[in-house]
Amino acid sequence: MAKGSKKKKKDKSKNEDKKKHDVKPARKAAAKNAEKAAAKAAKADRKAAEKAAAAHEAAAAGLLARRDAVADLLRVAPGFRLADVDTGATPGFDGSRRDGEAALAAVGAELSDLQERLFAHGRTGGTRSVLLVLQGLDTAGKGGIVRHVVGLVDPQGVALRSFGVPTPEERRHHFLWRIRRALPRGGMIGVFDRSHYEDVLVARVDDLVAPEVWERRFDEINRFEAQAAAAGATIVKVALWVSPDEQYRRLRERLERPDKLWKYDPTDVDVRLRRPAYEAAYQEVLDRTSTEVAPWYVVPADSKWYARLAVSALLHQALAGLQLDWPPADYDVDAELARLDATR
Amino acid sequence: MAKGSKKKKKDKSKNEDKKKHDVKPARKAAAKNAEKAAAKAAKADRKAAEKAAAAHEAAAAGLLARRDAVADLLRVAPGFRLADVDTGATPGFDGSRRDGEAALAAVGAELSDLQERLFAHGRTGGTRSVLLVLQGLDTAGKGGIVRHVVGLVDPQGVALRSFGVPTPEERRHHFLWRIRRALPRGGMIGVFDRSHYEDVLVARVDDLVAPEVWERRFDEINRFEAQAAAAGATIVKVALWVSPDEQYRRLRERLERPDKLWKYDPTDVDVRLRRPAYEAAYQEVLDRTSTEVAPWYVVPADSKWYARLAVSALLHQALAGLQLDWPPADYDVDAELARLDATR
Numbered sequence: 001m002a003k004g005s006k007k008k009k010k011d012k013s014k015n016e017d018k019k020k021h022d023v024k025p026a027r028k029a030a031a032k033n034a035e036k037a038a039a040k041a042a043k044a045d046r047k048a049a050e051k052a053a054a055a056h057e058a059a060a061a062g063l064l065a066r067r068d069a070v071a072d073l074l075r076v077a078p079g080f081r082l083a084d085v086d087t088g089a090t091p092g093f094d095g096s097r098r099d100g101e102a103a104l105a106a107v108g109a110e111l112s113d114l115q116e117r118l119f120a121h122g123r124t125g126g127t128r129s130v131l132l133v134l135q136g137l138d139t140a141g142k143g144g145i146v147r148h149v150v151g152l153v154d155p156q157g158v159a160l161r162s163f164g165v166p167t168p169e170e171r172r173h174h175f176l177w178r179i180r181r182a183l184p185r186g187g188m189i190g191v192f193d194r195s196h197y198e199d200v201l202v203a204r205v206d207d208l209v210a211p212e213v214w215e216r217r218f219d220e221i222n223r224f225e226a227q228a229a230a231a232g233a234t235i236v237k238v239a240l241w242v243s244p245d246e247q248y249r250r251l252r253e254r255l256e257r258p259d260k261l262w263k264y265d266p267t268d269v270d271v272r273l274r275r276p277a278y279e280a281a282y283q284e285v286l287d288r289t290s291t292e293v294a295p296w297y298v299v300p301a302d303s304k305w306y307a308r309l310a311v312s313a314l315l316h317q318a319l320a321g322l323q324l325d326w327p328p329a330d331y332d333v334d335a336e337l338a339r340l341d342a343t344r
Numbered sequence: 345m346a347k348g349s350k351k352k353k354k355d356k357s358k359n360e361d362k363k364k365h366d367v368k369p370a371r372k373a374a375a376k377n378a379e380k381a382a383a384k385a386a387k388a389d390r391k392a393a394e395k396a397a398a399a400h401e402a403a404a405a406g407l408l409a410r411r412d413a414v415a416d417l418l419r420v421a422p423g424f425r426l427a428d429v430d431t432g433a434t435p436g437f438d439g440s441r442r443d444g445e446a447a448l449a450a451v452g453a454e455l456s457d458l459q460e461r462l463f464a465h466g467r468t469g470g471t472r473s474v475l476l477v478l479q480g481l482d483t484a485g486k487g488g489i490v491r492h493v494v495g496l497v498d499p500q501g502v503a504l505r506s507f508g509v510p511t512p513e514e515r516r517h518h519f520l521w522r523i524r525r526a527l528p529r530g531g532m533i534g535v536f537d538r539s540h541y542e543d544v545l546v547a548r549v550d551d552l553v554a555p556e557v558w559e560r561r562f563d564e565i566n567r568f569e570a571q572a573a574a575a576g577a578t579i580v581k582v583a584l585w586v587s588p589d590e591q592y593r594r595l596r597e598r599l600e601r602p603d604k605l606w607k608y609d610p611t612d613v614d615v616r617l618r619r620p621a622y623e624a625a626y627q628e629v630l631d632r633t634s635t636e637v638a639p640w641y642v643v644p645a646d647s648k649w650y651a652r653l654a655v656s657a658l659l660h661q662a663l664a665g666l667q668l669d670w671p672p673a674d675y676d677v678d679a680e681l682a683r684l685d686a687t688r
Contacts, residue, residue, distance in 0.1 A: 116603075120603075120606040120607075123606055124606050143500065146498065146499055146500050147498040147499070147500065150499050151495070151497075151498060151499050153495075154490065154491040154495060155490055155491070155494050155495050155499050155502055155504055155535075156487065156490050156491065156504065156506075156537075158499055160499050160500065162500075191499075193500075248684070248687070248688060251684055252681070252684060255677055255680055255681050255684065258670050259460075259464075259670045261670065261671070261672065261673040261677070262464040262467055262468050262670065262671045262673075263464075264673070264675070264680065266675050266680055266683075269680070269683045269684055269687060272684075272687050273687060326602050326603045326605065326606065327605070327606045328605065329605040329606075329608070331608070331610050333599055333605070336599055336608065336610060336613070337596070337599050339610075339613045340592065340595055340596060340599065340613055340616075343592070343613060343616050343617060344592060
């Protein structure tokens with residue numbers, strides 16, 4: 001047990017007195033050697049840390065230099081065809097998995113700083129926010145994005161919401177009711193794990209509502225998102241896209257690993273069998289709801305590390321695009337310094 | 345831009361063909377040297393990574409071996425006196441700040457694993473949860489705990505709630521109404537940034553309610569927490585304790601740094617002036633509400649790194665104490681493997 005600092009100092013001076021009188025030459029030499037070794041180890045540590053920091057910075061700079069290129073490559077433009085996506089590709093990033101993981105770790109500090117600026121903005125009355133919408137088929141890696149990308153920033157500044165099967169109360173309302181209530185307040189990064197898009201995806205594929213109902217939802221969604229954007233939200237919509245083969249491997253892994261059994265749901269196979277219908281539904285979502293203020297990004301997700309890196313780049317772009325400075329004081333700083341000093 | 349894997353392979357074999365035919369000896373030697381250097385760098389990287397991993401493991405093991413000792417030293421026992429706390433001490437940990445930071449980073453992976461077990465337990469109907477209550481005077485470091493300790497685990501498994509001045513709606517209800525609604529569901533780590541204890545702290549110090557009102561709240565709180573514990577919550581209550589001098593330095597820093605101005609509030613100085621009253625109120629909270637099922641831990645917090653490390657140890661103890669295995673499948677694994685394979 002470490003003691004209070006006063007106590008420690010006393011012990012130390014006692015030990016030093018002891019050393020002067022008792023210690024024999026052999027012990028002295030041993031102590032000197034140990035000191036030397038410790039100093040050498042500390043120097044090596046320092047060097048390793050410096051090297052690692054430099055590597056991190058370089059990795060972050062490398063990713064950030066390509067950030068806008070990554071976003072441009074992934075953004076859904078007119079004529080985009082989901083069927084043409086190479087789910088194993090890594091658009092805009094030609095490094096290895098290891099490079100990608102290093103770049104993600106490195107970009108964390110940047111994201112964290114930008115997120116804190118946004119949070120400070122919200123605390124001082126600002127209305128800007130970021131909304132990250134995550135969609136994707138089972139096993140596409142939405143959870144991994146939350147854990148490994150959203151997890152890079154302060155949990156205080158994140159409003160995470162998962163949208164599952166609507167509750168009886170939610171069902172009594174318009175499909176956007178529960179979504180509107182979950183929009184991030186000023187200063188927050190809102191994250192939707194699934195979203196209102198399920199109301200034109202599973203609702204359509206499983207015939208939960210009549211075609212004329214889901215059909216008109218596209219316009220309702222576009223209006224809703226335009227309002228949210230006008231109110232201050234920067235909206236980033238991400239569809240994580242995995243191949244049927246990769247999905248097979250991931251589902252198989254869930255069935256084979258004791259620590260993943262809980263993630264498997266027998267309906268996953270049923271959904272898998274309806275993939276063509278889901279692809280058609282996703283294609284229409286992308287065709288009809290990728291707008292200037294709420295664009296879709298389709299992220300190839302067979303490489304988990306790439307998907308995480310790409311989403312970190314999109315999040316970075318959204319946060320940096322707000323161009324937020326630290327808010328100025330809304331009180332008299334000099335007067336407060338004087339008040340504070342008077343309490344010493 | 346990187347291409348899909350097929351395309352890549354093609355390019356590579358083309359390059360190899362080229363090499364065989366065109367490359368001149370000088371270029372060949374240069375390429376060989378570059379390869380050698382790259383291999384050497386990769387080897388050094390691997391060694392550094394191995395060394396770092398070993399150091400991390402050792403740091404984690406070191407902290408975890410002392411985990412229960414740290415908890416025992418910080419737990420409030422009968423006769424505990426807040427006035428005797430050495431706010432600069434690091435009970436149970438005799439390493440440096442750097443050792444402490446390494447140990448915290450290392451314990452992150454452990455916390456993350458335990459948190460995921462808890463989450464899996466919740467997803468399969470389990471009712472256990474962990475509730476971390478954070479209290480402390482202004483600048484005590486509650487926000488840093490959220491960012492640097494709670495931030496170590498998956499945001500999906502965290503329900504964070506800040507309790508500020510009650511809203512008009514909250515004021516119309518019993519003081520525990522908003523608290524009860526914020527209790528974590530099964531599988532979650534709930535984090536209260538301030539809590540129902542403000543109703544016997546600021547409410548008392550600022551005379552917001554009559555003495556007979558806050559006086560009876562201690563029993564109400566104990567009953568409430570006992571119920572929450574009986575319903576499955578492991579409750580860990582942390583009071584972060586800073587010295588007046590350290591608080592002065594932190595407030596001064598907020599006034600001096602442009603990136604911290606937004607964190608300062610002129611009422612911080614008013615609260616600081618009432619410190620004796622707060623200390624008395626905290627002492628009574630600790631005397632009357634540290635129970636077997638909901639103990640208080642007073643964490644010396646002048647060293648931010650120590651406070652974070654200590655809370656990570658308390659959180660680790662709470663999570664590990666649940667002794668949760670990965671939940672078994674509630675479906676027929678072999679049948680599902682067969683169903684899945686049929687979809688290939």
